[in-house]
Amino acid sequence: MTEPTPNEIMAAYAANAVNFAQSNFGISLDFTVESVELVEALANRLFHTRPKGFIAKLFRKEPSDKDVQNVCKMLGSYIGEVYRQNKGGEWQINHDHQAIGLLEGETWIFPLAKVLKRITNGKKDDLNLYFAEILE
Template sequence: MRPIEALLFVSAALSGATALAANKPKPDFVADPAVQRAATAYAAQAVATARDQFGIKLDGTDASMVQLEAVLARAHTSYAAKSPRPSDEQVMAVARMYGSYLGEVYRLKHGGAWGMAPLDGQTLPGMRTTAGTNFWPWTQASQRISKGAGNNVADYYKVLLTK
């Protein structure tokens, strides 16, 4: 199974999703309590891991996105230094944790919901703001780890605050 197929399988299992009939349009967001529960647990794990492994305090504030960026910058440095590179599944395991922290801080401070949303032809775990904007914290964290500083999560979060 290719990495993206494994992610989609896990995402579908998390949401209890069933296939939509071919003639029905796909919604652009479906709130999902199972994704919410998973994100809450992953976010708590992110706080503990940042504290225990990096000595960094993630305190649940908007300002903590700077600390989250520092954690993910270290994760990227580690990723880039390894040969062979960590697998997509290994990157996503870390990205789920820290992306969930990003999403949970946003949800708790500004509202929104976790669920499943289409992105680039796939349906992935994501969030919808109260204004109706979809965003994908797990995907953003994954890109920060694997692609580097051009995917800065503190900057990403600042943009979210303007939507």
């Protein structure tokens, strides 16, 4: 049995994102560039479910760090796969950043880290703007 490649692993996470969006939010993701807007809308909803500040955290159950990591993996992989279908690139481990990213030519992009920033920081890390920038 051969080990799955990073491309296969990330494609599987992206497929999980499609199922997650459909079953939890009724959102249909179809791997088009336009569908990144739906991922942004979903990330915005997730951002607003995270309590802001210590007192809020005491009184509201928030998604666990593991839940957040899983969502970031799925949605980040999805954005990366949309990018790969449009521009190419290969998923690889970047040892400098200790993270998985997409390497296209000489350029690294880290969509999983970007989704985490979006869910943590809100609109200033807008995924539509990010995707438009990396597509250029």
